[in-house]
Structure formats: structure tokens, C-alpha cells
Amino acid sequence: MSQEKLSPIEIIKEKSDGLRGTLKESLADNYTGTIRPDDEALIKFHGMYAQDDRDRREERAAKKLERLFSFMIRLRIPGGLISSSQWKAIHDISEEHGTGVLKITTRQTIQLHGLIKNELRTTIQEFLISKLDSIAACGDVNRNVICSAHPQVSPLFKEIHAYADKISTLLLPKTQAYYEIWIDGDKVYERSAEEDPLYKKTYLPRKFKVAIAIPPTNDIDVFANDLGLIAIVKDGVLKGFNLSIGGGMGATHGNADTYPRLGTIIGFLDSEEKIMKAAYEIVTIQRDFGNRSDRKLSRLKYTLDRMGVDNFIKELEKRTGFPLLPAEEFKFTERTDRFGWLENDKNEWFYTLFVEHGVIKPYQKSFLHEVALLNICDYRFTCNQNLILGSISKENKTRIEQLIQKYKVEEQDSNLRKNSMACVALPTCSLALAESQRYLPHLVTKIESILKKHNIENDAISIRMTGCPNGCARPYLAEIGLVGTALGQYNLRLGGDSLGERLNLPYKEHLNESEILLELDILLEQYVEENKEGDTFGDYIYKKFYTS
Template sequence: MGQEGKLSKIEIIKRNSNYLRGTIVEALQDGTSHFSEENIQVLKFHGTYQQDDRDLRRQLTKEGKERAYSMMIRARIPGGVLSADQYLQFDKLADDYGNGTMRITTRQTFQLHGILKANLKETIKGINEVLITTLGGCGDQVRNTVSCAAPHEGPFYDAVRQDLLKLVDATSAKTNAYHEIWLDGEKLDLSDGTSPEDPLYGEAYLPRKFKIAFTYEGDNCCDVYSNDIAIIAHRDGDEVEGYTLAIGGGMGRTASDKHTHPFLAQAFCFVKPDELIETCRTVISIQRDFGNRENRKFARMKYLVQERGIEWFRTEAEARLGHALALPREIEWKSAHDHLGRMSGANGQVHLGFFIENGRIHDTESMKLKSVLRDIMTTYQPGVRMTTQQNLILTGLTEEMASEIEGKLRDAGVKLVEEQTPVLVHSMACPSMPTCGLGIAESERALPAIVRKFESALAELGLRDEPISIRMTGCANGCARPYIAEIGFVGRVIGKYDLFLGASAEGTRTNQLFREMVPAEELVSTVYPILKAFREERLPAETFGDYCNRVGIEALQERFVPVS
């Protein structure tokens, strides 16, 4: 599959990139405002995307001017764990070179937007100065590896963290190009025909992006099944008994192609801790060798798993490993909520998790979030954890520090989680307009107003305290994981969205398409009668997603979609 026939355009670019070098060095010195298409594709492996301000496109074209180009930089921060000083470096770089904002992504890392090409190298160097890289932030390789962000303490959790870091190292690209280009590292002499081919990725890397997530059995706050490899840790006292692996998850689809779908990872095997790295690398190598390199719409590993089947995948992995794989364990999930509010730690420590709407850290007239966080980081030097639901946890505080920080947040106009509705706290949106080149409809700029209309509707129905998850994306790629939200809005054209309903609150079931092309101003009114029916017909303790799934999408359509 994908190894014969015509290669996609991007596959050819990768093969001709001289192991991710392209002509980036020359382009950084050519005085222009943007990169060529070939370099744009290679730059993704280095953690940066070329974008432009889409709000200005039409006017600039009318004036005969070029687009307002800039770069987005995405770091690689395994598990979203930072020091206060590392956080402050991103804060400074956002002001010095970016648009003054920082964005927490759904993969526990920071994106900086608005970086001009002329400042790209200095920004990437600045990130590396605090021992963080952008290599692996994007591109057809293993992306930032995520995990449950709960600030648990003890030998078991320390061991899982160490296994995560070892796996990150074992699955990171080994090219020297990154250090050559951005950190003025020693340039390799390839004139003698020496091949610096990556031992895992080879010459052409993977057919498509690859995502890995860790979590602890019972806690699915990181939507572990949405990843290519889901790694679930099992505990035996203070030790890691082993890991259950599930494979083949992925959110993206193409709205115009009914053969594309979001999938959740399927149970694959159980491994002991010392078998984890080799098994994961083997899974990655199978995707490398058999994944579709002709059509990028079908290049994610989820399509290989769906086409060949789990049993074929297990047989292939066992042949490469040279031993049989143990069967996966049965998994029981208890929660998928983010870890927000005050949490007690060891030795009297306190951890504080708080909601950041759509992950955007910036100052507005009514809320000085970026400024107050800078003050908090400087004053208290907490540990920092980003969550996969785009929120922030401050760790290692005393009770007094936590109270002072809560006061500072309130004074800055930042509400604590107990002061916000569950539907707001469970909402997420991708950036989309005006920076993302793939965005078709608004997302981050649209969802806040829509969620507040939902808040009013739920209050009217007596459902204010229902933790219903709402997620929105500006296109079908699904970066905010809308397909595992109880209510998912996916941009189809400007101002209109496909509406999905019925995912499980535990992240173990995708939702289904309820209605296409719903205007933004009708999203709340379209869902309202279903919410009313849920209130009247729900079973004891039944969630909204489970209600929609129990009743069935077709039955809901018959009752609530008007006949045209």
C-alpha cells in the first residue's frame, strides 16, 4: 500500500530535501517576506508553518500587494511540562517577535503566531535557549507526545514520566539539519556520498503526521484513543506493571470525501515497560513501510489499520519483533474531565488548575491574563503543566501562595473554574481564521459567543450544571477533536457548520453527523429542542452524548430536522 505508483507532491519534496535541509539557509538570507512551496513543506519538520493574515487578503490583492506573511512556531514540550522560566521565555518571545499572544494547543504545547520571516531564526534560537526544541512540532513524524496532565506524585507516576521521555527520544528525528540551520551547529559534509539517513524515519520520514499519547488507566482526560498510538499505564503498587497499547486513532476527515472518517484507536497489545520503546518503534516502522504515500487524505495510520486489520498488524509486528505480543488488557474509564481547581499534593503542596478559553493567553480590556500570568511566574516560580484541553495547571504551591494567586487572577478579570459553567469549561476551538491556511469557517473567534448562548439555553432548561462538551473547528481536519465531543461543530463553508452529536463523555465513542451546513446563528436553536428532549427523557445519570447515542441519530433527525 502506498509504496508503488505515483508519489504525492509532498513525498517528492521530502525525498529531495537533503534530509530536511531544503534551501532554508539561503531563503533566510534572501530578503523576501516568505518561503517557497518546497521550503514551506520542509519547514514543517522544523516546527514552523508559513501563514498570512486572511483578514487582509482581499484588500491587499485589490491594492496589488503581496499577502501579509508570517510564521507560526510550535514547540515540542513532552507532556506539557514546563518550568516558570521556560514559560516566561515564551511570554517574552511572543512580545518581542510575535503578535503578543501565546496559544496552548490540544497537544500540550505552545504556538507563537505572527513571527516575521526575518525573526524566525532568532525566535527558534530563543526557544532552544531554555532547552526546548521545535523539531517534531509539526511535519510527517511523531509529533509532541502528550499525557494526562494531572500533577500526581510518587514512584509509579515518575516511572511513567521517564518512560514517556525515553520514548520521545527514541522516536525523535535524528537529522543534524535542525542544529545546522537554527543553532549554527556544525554542518555535515555530504559531498563524499555519506548518507545521514534517519534510522527510524529513513529518507522520506512517515507518510503523514503521527501522534502518541500516554495516560493512566481510569483517566482519559487526554482523549488517548484519538492518537495513532494510545499508551495506557497499569499500576502495580508503586511500580508500572505494564502498558496496554491501542493503535489507529485519528481525527481528520475530508468533508467532500465520504471515504474519510475519524477513528478511535483499537486495542492492540500489552507490553512490559522494557518492551514499550521497541514495540512503539515497530508500529511506527510498519506505518512507514506500508502507509499510503500517494494520497495524503488516506496517509494516516488509521487507514492502514482499517484496511489491513488489527490481526494483520499484530502478525507483522510480531514478525519484526521476533516474539509474540501479549493481548491487551480490558480498560475501565472513570473520568475524562480536565484537572482544574485546587488539588492537594504531597507534603502540604497545592496545585491549581484553571480554564483558559480556547487556550489563548493574551490581554484584553476586561481580562489581563497574559500580564497576570507573567507576574505569577516571576513571583512564585511554580511548576507549569499544559493540558490537552488547552488549560493550565500551576504546581508546587503552598496554600498561601494558591490563595494569593487566586486573588491576583480575580483582580485581573480571570474567573476561577468554580465561577464558570461546565459547558464553558468543556468547550474547545481550533484557531482557524485569520491565521490557519486550512480554515474554511470561523472557530476560535466564533465559539465564545455561541457557548454563551448555550449557557443561557441550558440555564433556561434547568441544565446549567450539565458538563456537556462542545468543540468547534474551522475545517474537517478536527484539530480541536470535535468528533469526540458530545456536540461538535465542523466548519463546512464560511458561516456554516456540520453538526455532530453523541460522543461519550469518556472519549470512547465518536459522534455522528446529525445535520449539515447549519448557519452559525442557528447552531443553538438547532440543538435546543434536543436538549429539551434530553431533559425530559434522560435515564438516571445519563449524559447528553449517551442520550443521543441511545435514541439514535436517525431517530433524532426524524424528530428534529425540518423537512425541506
């Protein structure tokens, strides 16, 4: 592609000197709380976003003050597993340098908001002391590799889960800019040692996401990812993985060329060596064939649809040097997290705590901190934005149960609420058109009343909301999807299945709260009266409105 056709971000990456840009100079600019425009693109590769409080823009503009700038930092935690000491470090850092609020993301990690510029280096250094980093947690690279979260799903969980870290390490950028800028302040070693055969100078056209599913659970929404690995276990042995490619949730309002897409299963691989090689080469195909002129059309899903699945497979097999095998059979039977206490095959106990939309409430944070001080368990984040305390002995289970009682963390939440997800949206996300995380809990309360009215308050209907069409909370895979179009207005999408294997479809656009509630009231009443086959709500709606 010629230089003239490259998007502005491509030019910034190419001239960035290995993602360094002028970040050092930006950090030294004491006259502003933000960084230089080009550096806003580069800092994402270091796991951070430059943000401002949109709630206070008008107030500060009236006072002729610059916007209230801050930064969000997202950690790279492959598979979402950390130790008690690492949780304690995250807790302490959030209290000292952030707003105190911890957010579990839909990609199985933690992010902190409200960090001011002159404390970024100290924050990152303190994370590194606890062996935590934010390298490649954002940006046009492979991001946090996710994996089914609960060890109870398979006796081979540990073996399969280990692939998250292996793939994350394989696909890390080679540049030492992160350590140079945030840790040492000087060159770590000669630039020639940084040659990156995977990402080269311009990295990927857009972000890349990898997920590992362990049937029967699809808690990670494997088909929403650029690359999905589905573990195939037979007779107690991991035989390999099915490969799914081209999943992605993002779209743009009013642009028919953009769309959410489920991943396509292209085959099976039967060894770790082949899996790692295939993962690497799928990234190189996206690097070489992805759209670098229009970022709205640059994800792997568009590359795949433009090339065609058969041509993509041919290119992959040429690069790997081995053929894909026919896909193996598998079955998903669940997508939700397994709440409360459960025991695995090794007599270890796990406790799943419901964290609404990933925002850890103050009393939950106090509970989790006191548990961490005991140093008797690990911490596991789920892609449904919840948290698992794990690897607990029978003796230590009692100690944690006492703390559960002390902090009263076992709320009696409805199945609808436990099946709800929301992105951050306002006030910090620059892309948000509408509320999401702050609003969905209130909307769920009103929908709960409708469910109770129709005597289906125990139904586990999935509902997901985002403040824009980018799809961070995967609303296109919900039975009820709400996608923000403007303040107080949402597109209502219906008919997704309960297992993450079918996209929902547009139902009505630009609805306000009253209109949303009215539509759902009518549809839920029809569901109760007409559902003679025992379908889930999503299946009922799909059959009624979207099939002939």
C-alpha cells in the same frame, strides 16, 4: 511504490537533503515575506508553518501588495511540562518577536503566531537558550508526545509521565538540519553521521501522534491517537501499558474513503524495554506500509484498516521479537481537567487555570508572568487547552493565591464553556473553511441561555468546533461536534460519550447559527423531559437516534 505514484510531498522530502531543501536561500530572499513553495512543506518538520492573514487578503490585493505573510512556531514539549524560567522565556519571546498572543494547543504545547521571516532564526536561538525547541513539532514525523496532565491522578504520575520524554527522544529525526539552518549556519558534522534508520530519506507518509493516558482520566483522548499507551497500575505498581493503535480524527468533506477512527486496543506490554521497542516498530510499520500516493489516506488508521488488525499484530510481533500479552482491564471515569486548587500525595499543590480555547488573555498572561518571576512552581499544559501551575509548596500557595486575587483570574465560567474546545481556524489556518476559535465563545454564550431555559445550566456537556474536517480540536469525540463546511455553516454531529470512548455521528449538515440553536433547543428540551435513566446528553442522544 513507483516514483510516478508518489505524492508531490514525497518527492520534496526525498530531494530535501535531510530536510534542508533551500530553506537557507528562502530565508535570504528579502523580496518576499514568505519562503519557496517546496520549503513550505519542509519547514513544518522544523516546527513551523508559513501562514498569511486571510482577513487582509482582499485589502492587500487591491493595493497590489503581496499577502501579509508570517509564521507560526510550535514548541516540542513532551508531556507539556516546563519550568518557570522557560515560561518567562516564552512570554518574553512572544512580546519581542510575535504578536504577544500565546496559544495552548490540543497537543499540550504552546504555539506563537505572527512571527516574521527575518526574525525566525533569532526566535529559535532564544528558545534554545532556555532549552526549548520546535524540532518535529509538525511534519511527517512523530509529533509532541502527550500525557495526562495532572499529578493528582496517580501517585505514580512522575514515573508514567517520564515516558513522554523517553518516547519523544526515541522517535526524533536524526538530521542536524534544524541546528544547521537556525543556529550555526554551517554543517554541524558530516552528513554520514546523520543516517536515520527510523525515518530514512522520506520520513513517514503523514504525521504520527502518541498519547499516554493514566486512568481514571482520559484528559488526552487516548483513542484519538495513532499510538495510545494506557497505564495499568496494580497494588501501587506500574505493571505496564495497554497499546491502542489507529486512532485519528481527520476526514475530508465529500470523501467517503476518509473518516475519524477510534484506536483499537491490541494488547498489553509489561516492561519499559518492550514498550519502547513496540513504539519504535509501530512507527516503522507505518513507514513501510503507509500510503505515500494519497495523503488523505496516509495516516496509520488507514494502514491498519487496509492490513487488518490481525495482520498488523503479526507484523509487529515479527519486528519486535516478542508477543503482545492480553489487554488488561482499566476504567476511565473522567475526561475534563481538574480546575482550581488540588493537592497530590506528596503535599504539593496544583492550580488549574481555565484558558478558553487555549488563547491566553492579556490579564492571564500578566498573572502568569508575575508568577514566573517568583520562580516557585512549574507550568503544565493540558490537552484541553488549559494550564496548571504545579509543584507548589504550602507556603508558596499563599503567594500565588494573592496574585489570583490581584489579577481576578478566577472567572465563574459555566461547565459547558469549560468543556468547549476550538481549533485556531481563521484568519491564519490555510485549511479553514469556517470560523472556530474566534466564534465558539459567542455561540457558547447563546447555548448557555438555552441550558438555563431548561434548568440544566450546570450540565457538563462537551462541545467542540473546528473550521474544517481535519479535527484538530477533536470534534468527533464531543457530545456536540461542529465541523465547518463554509463561512457561517457547520455540520452538526451528536452522540459522543463524555469519556472519549465513542465517536459522535452525523446529525444534520450545513447549518447556520440560527439552525444550530434551534436544533439544540429542541433536543435539550427532549433530553430534560425524556431522560429517565440519568444519562449524559451524549448517551441520551445516542440511544434515541443511533440505536434501534
